[in-house]
Amino acid sequence: MGHFLPSNHSSKANTLTMSAVQETAFQEKIDAELKIEAKDWMPDKYRLHLIRQISQHAHSEVIGMQPEGNWITRAPSLRSKMVLIAKVQDEAGHGLYLYSATETLGITRSELIEQLQMGKAKYSSIFNYPTLTWADMGAIGWLVDGAAIVNQQSLRRTSYGPYSRAMIRICKEESFHQRQGYEIMSKMSNGTTEQQEMAQDALNRWWWPSLMMFGPADSESAHTSNAMKWKIKRGTNDDLRQLFIDRTVKQAELIGLEIPDPDLKWNPKTKHYDFGEIDWEEFWEVVNGNGFCNKERINNHIKARSEGQWVREAALAYSEKKQNGV
Amino acid sequence: MSNNNLPTWEVFIQPKTGASFEHAGNVHASDKEMALQNARELYTRRQEGTCIWVVKTEDIVSSNPEDQQSFFDPADDKLYRYPTFFKVSKKAKGL
Numbered sequence: 001m002g003h004f005l006p007s008n009h010s011s012k013a014n015t016l017t018m019s020a021v022q023e024t025a026f027q028e029k030i031d032a033e034l035k036i037e038a039k040d041w042m043p044d045k046y047r048l049h050l051i052r053q054i055s056q057h058a059h060s061e062v063i064g065m066q067p068e069g070n071w072i073t074r075a076p077s078l079r080s081k082m083v084l085i086a087k088v089q090d091e092a093g094h095g096l097y098l099y100s101a102t103e104t105l106g107i108t109r110s111e112l113i114e115q116l117q118m119g120k121a122k123y124s125s126i127f128n129y130p131t132l133t134w135a136d137m138g139a140i141g142w143l144v145d146g147a148a149i150v151n152q153q154s155l156r157r158t159s160y161g162p163y164s165r166a167m168i169r170i171c172k173e174e175s176f177h178q179r180q181g182y183e184i185m186s187k188m189s190n191g192t193t194e195q196q197e198m199a200q201d202a203l204n205r206w207w208w209p210s211l212m213m214f215g216p217a218d219s220e221s222a223h224t225s226n227a228m229k230w231k232i233k234r235g236t237n238d239d240l241r242q243l244f245i246d247r248t249v250k251q252a253e254l255i256g257l258e259i260p261d262p263d264l265k266w267n268p269k270t271k272h273y274d275f276g277e278i279d280w281e282e283f284w285e286v287v288n289g290n291g292f293c294n295k296e297r298i299n300n301h302i303k304a305r306s307e308g309q310w311v312r313e314a315a316l317a318y319s320e321k322k323q324n325g326v
Numbered sequence: 327m328s329n330n331n332l333p334t335w336e337v338f339i340q341p342k343t344g345a346s347f348e349h350a351g352n353v354h355a356s357d358k359e360m361a362l363q364n365a366r367e368l369y370t371r372r373q374e375g376t377c378i379w380v381v382k383t384e385d386i387v388s389s390n391p392e393d394q395q396s397f398f399d400p401a402d403d404k405l406y407r408y409p410t411f412f413k414v415s416k417k418a419k420g421l
Contacts, residue, residue, distance in 0.1 A: 173371075312356070
């Protein structure tokens with residue numbers, strides 16, 4: 001791929017436009033597994049794809065603080081409260097790493113936030129589902145973070161340097177999140193009958209939305225082809241989804257929970273689990289704004305942002321005042 | 327929507343005493359004190375460092391990746407800067 005310069009390129013190269021030459025060099029770099037850095041030449045579509053993907057990822061981290069933040073004041077023990085606060089703080093941090101990476105592509109933080117609040121930029125639909133019981137904290141950590149980790153581990157090898165570095169940092173921090181969730185699920189499924197039922201109920205509600213986190217099937221995904229060629233994405237939606245399922249089934253068995261899919265079954269030929277049909281209608285409903293919590297999540301974000309406005313203004317005014325020696 | 331972006335600062339962390347400072351990422355902050363505090367909250371939540379530097383992004387001067395070849399040209403024909411350039415008898419020890 002990318003080696004379309006003929007051997008007598010001295011004469012032919014002149015006829016190629018500058019950007020075609022640059023694009024060839026760009027693709028050769030990608031093919032050689034070299035990272036693209038912020039100041040390197042890149043095709044506009046690569047830049048736009050990255051802005052869309054990384055900012056969506058950043059928004060997901062930030063909006064993802066809400067469903068869990070919902071349970072901080074009601075955590076069942078001081079230990080679980082401290083852990084949950086630390087986890088939510090990490091999500092804020094992950095959002096910031098990713099905003100920083102996006103800003104290297106020439107877009108400002110406030111433009112990104114505006115896109116989120118106007119509904120022009122998306123975030124992961126999983127965060128539009130409500131967190132009804134404490135067991136949901138377990139299910140989110142175990143399944144939602146578990147699915148995110150599969151995706152993020154793959155993205156450590158993404159071709160854009162700042163994105164890759166953010167992913168490496170995030171992956172290091174994220175594994176505590178999944179263990180935290182699995183610990184809650186495992187405690188509850190070893191607890192009273194009522195606790196066991198809560199854990200199973202949480203798994204029932206979060207299982208399918210977690211599978212949807214990997215996005216549409218490869219045959220339907222609008223963004224996959226260039227993303228793979230440019231190595232922005234390193235695994236397809238379907239492959240990553242399968243990896244997640246294969247990992248998770250045994251974890252569920254171990255704590256005596258049942259995955260809510262009658263078609264789920266080990267396939268000795270493929271060495272993977274076969275699974276049932278995903279309800280894509282539900283997926284698109286939620287993506288298009290009709291989930292349980294879409295409006296609440298964005299309204300909370302707008303409220304928090306506008307209530308913090310005076311702080312940013314005061315900080316800037318203070319810094320100007322100091323610079324002017326007043 | 328208001329447009330007051332706080333300026334960005336690049337963050338460098340020394341992972342342990344005696345080690346080189348490494349670039350970690352950046353933060354938004356209105357002044358250097360806030361930049362240091364934000365950098366601590368964002369990049370050292372797990373004891374990743376013993377010391378932090380912050381410097382305004384706009385104050386960093388970078389070479390241009392497009393000029394990489396010509397910019398580093400003075401170094402690419404001076405093999406005598408490497409120890410392997412010199413042939414020394416195997417009997418000579420401690421070199």
